[in-house]
Amino acid sequence: MEINHLDNYNIELSNIWNHEKEVFLYGLQQKEKTKYVISQRENMIDLYNHAMDLCVFYGYSHLNKKQNGSVYLQFRDIYREQKRFKDLITLGWFDYKGKLYYVSQNILIDRSFEYFHFFFALKVDQYYLDVFKMDSFIGYQLEINFNWDTVSLMVFLENLIVQYDFIHKKVRKKIKSLLTAIKELPKLSSEEKNNKNNPPSNTIKRSSDNSYILIGSKTDPDYFLKHNQKFVDIFEKLKENKYIHKDTLFIHFKAIFGGGCILPENRIHWTANAVDLKACIQYLFTKSKIEKPYSGIWRITTNCFIDKNKKEFNSRRLGNAVPKPDTEYKVRKVLSRFP
Known part of the structure; x- marks a missing residue:
């Protein structure tokens, strides 16, 4: 199987x-x-x-x-x-x-569906095949279906393993360890919570040293969630057109637009040419989709991508690359639905 x-x-x-x-x-x-x-x-x-x-x-x-x-x-x-x-x-x-x-379409089931908990149990149960990937699955669900509400997710998971006996013992054990880890996280003081909800003006500038920031997300915290399907479609088009590696994870693709730190092992494996990457990022920037980075757009690009040989891009060479009109046309077709 x-x-x-x-x-x-x-x-x-x-x-x-x-x-x-x-x-x-x-x-x-x-x-x-x-x-x-x-x-x-x-x-x-x-x-x-x-x-x-x-x-x-x-x-x-x-x-x-x-x-x-x-x-x-x-x-x-x-x-x-x-x-x-x-x-x-x-x-x-x-x-x-x-x-x-005949069930033939990938219909997304979210928390608005009455039986969401049952289908969630079925999905999480699949991870007995590879428990190492459960952290990413739970993290993704925390963002997409629980809007970063850790308490709601904890209560949901506790009820889930009580309600459904069919959940594999390895998955059940992993969920319990996650719940323990979450409960042991240090509680924020009221001052720290206030700072977290109202970050200082220079926070975004520091973050932008690591990855891109969507302009739409600066005024709408739920921007990515509201446009999630569009980002999925673009992600799939980039794979189909062989711009990014077929094994790229959507959660890593999404992270490069979050303004946070990108770990070296989570950078996007760009399988096309450097000039194609230049055209893509240039398109997003000129269309006001991403914010102008504090320390230079091509340095940020080297933080987020590796080349077809899995080596780091040179920011100066990226900046000096000149995309041809046909390259820019192909990029526009792929990124035309970028929100």
């Missing part, structure tokens, strides 16, 4: 379903749990208007007798002919209230 997208820290319907199906078919999971996952998947159909935007069955939003006639009957009969539960799971589609559905 292959590891199922552990580097993707989002909670996605198709990712979870494919993983649950796989562990069941490999005999690593009881039928009762898989049936419960199916019931929650059906709850999503009820809540989201019969999954018109969630589940696409071979080009149809769904198949039913009235609209699709013989096509529906053909697939329905195949479904009904399956005698074993295992065969039904293997089919890949399912019958619910007289309609046939």
